[in-house]
Amino acid sequence: METFETLVRAEFAPKNTYLNTASNGLLPARTVTALHEAALLRAEGRPLTSLYEDVEASRAAYARLAGVPVTRVAAGASVAAHTGVIAASLPAGAEVLTAEDDFTSVLNPFHVRGDLKVRAVPLERIAEAVRPGTALVAVSAAQSADGRIADLSALREAARTHGARTYVDFSQSAGWLPMDADAYDYSVSVSFKWLLGPHGAAFLVVPEDFGGLTPVLAGWVAAEVPWDSCYGPVAELAHSARRFDLSHALFTYAGLRRSLDLIEELGVAAVQAHDLALADRFRAGLVALGHEPVPAPGSAIVSVPGLGVRQPELSRAGIEVSNRAGNLRAAFHLFNTTADVDRLLDVLSG
Numbered sequence: 021m022e023t024f025e026t027l028v029r030a031e032f033a034p035k036n037t038y039l040n041t042a043s044n045g046l047l048p049a050r051t052v053t054a055l056h057e058a059a060l061l062r063a064e065g066r067p068l069t070s071l072y073e074d075v076e077a078s079r080a081a082y083a084r085l086a087g088v089p090v091t092r093v094a095a096g097a098s099v100a101a102h103t104g105v106i107a108a109s110l111p112a113g114a115e116v117l118t119a120e121d122d123f124t125s126v127l128n129p130f131h132v133r134g135d136l137k138v139r140a141v142p143l144e145r146i147a148e149a150v151r152p153g154t155a156l157v158a159v160s161a162a163q164s165a166d167g168r169i170a171d172l173s174a175l176r177e178a179a180r181t182h183g184a185r186t187y188v189d190f191s192q193s194a195g196w197l198p199m200d201a202d203a204y205d206y207s208v209s210v211s212f213k214w215l216l217g218p219h220g221a222a223f224l225v226v227p228e229d230f231g232g233l234t235p236v237l238a239g240w241v242a243a244e245v246p247w248d249s250c251y252g253p254v255a256e257l258a259h260s261a262r263r264f265d266l267s268h269a270l271f272t273y274a275g276l277r278r279s280l281d282l283i284e285e286l287g288v289a290a291v292q293a294h295d296l297a298l299a300d301r302f303r304a305g306l307v308a309l310g311h312e313p314v315p316a317p318g319s320a321i322v323s324v325p326g327l328g329v330r331q332p333e334l335s336r337a338g339i340e341v342s343n344r345a346g347n348l349r350a351a352f353h354l355f356n357t358t359a360d361v362d363r364l365l366d367v368l369s370g
Contacts, residue, residue: 024290024354031282032355036338037363042164042192042321042351043342045216048282051275055218058274071270074277081280082209082223085194085288086201094224094264095273099125099189101237102208102224105264106156106187107133109233114155117184119143123164126189130158147174154184161199162192165344166314167321167351169193176203185231191222196295196320196353198288201225206233214320214353215283217276220269226261235263291354295320298352298361305365314347324348327368337367 031048038046047055054074061068075095083090096102107129110116115137116130122143130138141149146159157179159170172188179186185205193199195214201207207225211217226233235242235257242263243249244256257263283291299320303313306324314323328343335341341364342349350364 024286024294027282027286028354034355036340037360038340039350039352039356039360039364040340040342041213041353042167042349043213044219045195045213045353046355047218047275048216048279050278050282051216051218054278055271055275058271068270071274072268074273075268075270077277078211078221078273078280079223081277081284085280085283086190086199086207086223086225088201088225089228091260092201092225092228094226094261095268096222096224096237096264096266097220097269098222099123099191099208099210100129101266102206102222102264103127103158103187104129105224105233105236106158106206107136108236109231110136110155113137115139115153117141117146117149117154117157119146119159119163119170121163121165122158122160123189123191126158126160126187143168143170147171147178150175150178150182150184152182154179154182156185156187158187158189160189160192161197162319162321163316164192166323166347166349167192167316167319168314169197169316169319172203192321195283196288196291198292205231211272211276211279215276216279218272220272221276224261224264226264230261230263233264237266238263239267241265241267286354292320294354295352295356298356298358299350301358301361302350302352302364305361306368309365309369311368320353321349321351324350330368334364334367339364339367 079093080090083093112135118127118140120140162169187206188204190209194209211221212219240249242265243254244258299322302322325347327348328346331343
């Protein structure tokens, strides 16, 4: 009988101490195999039908993780592109509320519009900062820089009170923190971090009625019958969120399908418990060494002020972490162990 540990060890064999999932997740063995097989299809001139099936299987798996019907999930290439579609839907002068220093892809499309009122407040104050006239609140569920988690329930209630729409980026939490995408108007996530997929895919969840969005980036894949819509204007857009699809990076989805299978097999709750136990062990060890991490209870990401300068030294020692604005950022995921935590603490103590 397979356990969490045996299943994970069958899929991952890192050659170093990898604690940088907040940048890029490791690829499972099954995903690497699928990528190789997909490349051979192209190299050998065989039909690519199975790769299009991988797109739809990935969409369905993400919908299950997000807790929404598959008809509400669009498959695109990046958070920035999905944010751009939302930004394009807003009327001139609309107020967009954001968190200070949130990840750029969640914010910048609103700024480049030039005719929107974009207001930034500290993450801890974002719910109380929603006010009459706020059109949209855009925020990451977990902050990329330091792992702080937004109070999404308070934000949702504040937005409902004032008639604002909500847009949540789950890129730093999908895969280890349970999602409830149905609770928000729009949400998004990339695939190459905690979902353990290749680069090149990002999912957008929209309301059943599409929430007033216009598919301004629509091409042939956004049609109700894509293969009948390759030439001339699309006569009939997809009746589902597929109308917001971008042309698919087929190799990416061939691998991503298998990565999402693994997340489902393990279960997000089990992954969360594993990740948080390691993050809490690291936090306790840091305090024992005289360091104070950024307060981020319940997060798999730990950020330590002042230690970012040690990132090159740690990399030379075979420990991969990030330097974010002078902070050392470590991210703990399902392939990590207590030995990884203790090795990082041991090097930091030297």
